[in-house]
Structure formats: C-alpha cells, structure tokens
Amino acid sequence: MRTVRLAGKGIVQVIEAAEPAPGAGEVVIETAISAICGSELHAYHGDGLPQGNNGHEAVGTVARLGEGVTGLAIGQRVGVSAIAGCGNCVYCAKGQYTWCSGRKFYGNMHAERFLAAANACHSLPDGISWEAGVLLTGDGLGVPYHTSKKIAAPENRTVAVFGVGPIGLGNVLVQAHLGRRLIAVDIVASRLETAKRLGAAYAVNASEADPVEQVRALTRGEGADVCIEAAGRPETALACFAAVRTGGTVVFNGEQGAISLSPSDHFIRRDITAIGAWFYHFSEFGPMLELYRNGLRITDLITHHYPIGEAASAYETFSARRSAKTIIDYH
Numbered sequence: 001m002r003t004v005r006l007a008g009k010g011i012v013q014v015i016e017a018a019e020p021a022p023g024a025g026e027v028v029i030e031t032a033i034s035a036i037c038g039s040e041l042h043a044y045h046g047d048g049l050p051q052g053n054n055g056h057e058a059v060g061t062v063a064r065l066g067e068g069v070t071g072l073a074i075g076q077r078v079g080v081s082a083i084a085g086c087g088n089c090v091y092c093a094k095g096q097y098t099w100c101s102g103r104k105f106y107g108n109m110h111a112e113r114f115l116a117a118a119n120a121c122h123s124l125p126d127g128i129s130w131e132a133g134v135l136l137t138g139d140g141l142g143v144p145y146h147t148s149k150k151i152a153a154p155e156n157r158t159v160a161v162f163g164v165g166p167i168g169l170g171n172v173l174v175q176a177h178l179g180r181r182l183i184a185v186d187i188v189a190s191r192l193e194t195a196k197r198l199g200a201a202y203a204v205n206a207s208e209a210d211p212v213e214q215v216r217a218l219t220r221g222e223g224a225d226v227c228i229e230a231a232g233r234p235e236t237a238l239a240c241f242a243a244v245r246t247g248g249t250v251v252f253n254g255e256q257g258a259i260s261l262s263p264s265d266h267f268i269r270r271d272i273t274a275i276g277a278w279f280y281h282f283s284e285f286g287p288m289l290e291l292y293r294n295g296l297r298i299t300d301l302i303t304h305h306y307p308i309g310e311a312a313s314a315y316e317t318f319s320a321r322r323s324a325k326t327i328i329d330y331h
C-alpha cells in the first residue's frame with residue numbers, strides 16, 4: 001500500500017509500505033481522506049520523522065479487527081481520534097483521552113490503510129460526509145471546539161484570533177457561530193479573506209499595520225476580551241497579551257517553545273488569565289456533531305483536495321499558506 005513519507009527539508013515522498021497489522025484492541029482503517037495539520041510543518045521543513053508519516057486526522061471504513069475488538073464491524077464508516085486513552089482510568093471513563101497518562105498517539109494516517117485504536121473510533125452517521133467527518137474527529141475543528149468550552153463566559157464578546165491558518169479559521173468559524181465579534185489577524189491576505197467569509201467582522205493585516213493598535217482601535221482602546229494565539233510564534237504570543245483587555249483571557253492553541261513573560265506585567269497587574277487548549281476530548285464528538293447539524297459550516301474550512309499521488313503538491317501549497325484545510329484523497 002502507498003503511504004506518505006515526510007523526508008524533511010520540504011521533501012515529501014509517496015512510497016510503498018507493508019500493510020499495517022492490528023494488535024489487540026486495534027483496527028485497520030481503509031482510508032477515504034486524511035487532512036494535513038499545521039503541526040506537521042515542523043517535520044516537513046525540518047529533518048523529517050523516523051516513520052515519515054504524522055497524519056493524525058482521517059476517516060474511512062473499518063477493514064480489519066484486532067484481537068478482542070467488539071462494537072466495530074468490517075465496512076463501518078468511522079472517524080478516528082489520533083489520541084487513544086488506556087481505557088481504564090478516571091479520565092478515560094469520561095472520554096478525556098488527552099488527559100490520560102497512558103494515552104497513545106496514532107500518527108500514521110496519511111496512507112491507504114492505517115492503524116487506529118478501536119476505542120478511539122467514532123462511528124460516522126450515514127448523512128455525514130467524509131469532509132465533515134474528518135473535521136469533526138480530527139483536531140481541525142476539535143481544537144476550536146475544545147477552546148470554545150474554555151472561553152464560554154458570556155462576558156467574552158470580542159475575540160481576536162492571531163494567525164488564521166486552519167486552527168485559527170476554525171476558531172473564527174466556531175466563535176462567530178456562537179455570536180461573538182471576531183477580529184482576525186494574519187499577514188496573508190487570502191487567509192484574511194477566508195476568515196471574513198467564515199464570519200470574522202474585521203480582518204487586520206499585520207504586515208500593513210500594528211495588530212495591537214488595530215485591535216485596540218476596534219475595541220474603544222480597551223483590547224479584546226479574548227485573544228487566541230494560533231500562529232505558534234513568540235511575537236504573536238506577546239501581541240496577544242498586549243491586545244487583550246485588562247481582566248481578559250489569552251488562549252494558547254499554537255505549539256511553540258519557551259517565551260519570555262513577566263508574571264507582574266503580563267498577568268498580575270492586569271488580572272490576565274492564560275489558558276492552553278490541546279486537541280479535543282473524545283466525548284466532545286457528540287456536541288460537535290450537534291453544532292454541525294445546527295448549521296455550523298465546517299466544510300467551508302476545506303479549500304484544497306489532492307490525490308495521494310500528489311501529496312508533495314498538497315504540502316507545498318499548505319506550507320506556502322495558499323490553502324486552508326487541505327485534504328488528501330485515497331480513491
């Protein structure tokens with residue numbers, strides 16, 4: 001079978017690989033589509049990955065069952081959470097796999113068939129398209145949805161999203177759907193246009209104007225109630241603290257290393273709350289599905305499709321920030 005291999009330094013290969021064999025509690029999925037996540041760009045630009053494939057957002061049909069798997073049938077349509085819990089702890093009992101200390105990450109999904117944990121498969125109802133399914137079960141919508149639960153307070157009326165790649169755009173979509181006033185900040189004009197199409201009231205191009213001044217100008221000088229860092233960059237993180245109102249909330253969605261923050265200046269004297277939000281809880285699939293059925297236009301996040309044979313073009317377009325959510329097709 002064919003699998004994608006991120007070889008590093010911008011090289012993407014499609015190679016033949018051995019068929020995956022399911023262990024106890026695992027299944028093999030025949031892939032319909034997979035989605036590229038911004039977090040893969042480190043491996044794409046850098047030294048690649050040992051196994052070459054970090055795909056962690058995919059949907060398909062169950063093709064093989066490992067030992068002891070019940071509740072799933074061959075041919076069943078599923079979306080998969082790449083993070084699978086141990087199944088035995090208090091967090092797993094509540095579907096909070098990301099909090100489980102025994103969790104496993106299944107990053108092997110940009111392939112014609114892939115391995116998944118049976119307890120991390122969501123059955124996809126018949127009316128749900130593959131495109132909707134991959135967003136509802138991957139982190140493309142999962143992170144914005146999980147974030148929305150943490151900033152649900154009604155006083156959070158204006159939300160500024162710094163960086164409108166796929167995760168930032170998902171935040172724009174979800175927050176606008178919830179009735180909030182959205183300010184999208186980025187340096188790529190086409191992404192800002194997409195943000196407006198998804199519900200942003202304002203688009204700020206940070207390559208043309210100081211984004212902190214712009215956010216303050218749009219909020220009577222006070223700053224946004226919530227600033228979401230979705231670019232994974234130190235300067236954007238600092239801009240979020242500068243653009244949030246006193247008593248407001250900064251959310252970290254973008255992965256990055258250490259940055260320099262002062263407890264006094266950034267937190268204490270302005271009463272700032274900073275929170276992290278990673279992936280989504282397995283148990284949040286139901287509520288996300290309900291939001292989708294109530295009109296959340298999640299498939300608008302997808303702008304590009306590529307067959308697996310053109311995976312290199314998919315990564316090239318995505319890394320050049322010319323696409324939003326980017327899909328690889330296997331049939």
Ligand SMILES: [Zn+2]
Pocket residue numbers: 037038039056139
């Ligand atoms: Zn991801």
Ligand SMILES: [Zn+2]
Pocket residue numbers: 085086087088089090091092100101102103
């Ligand atoms: Zn567990």
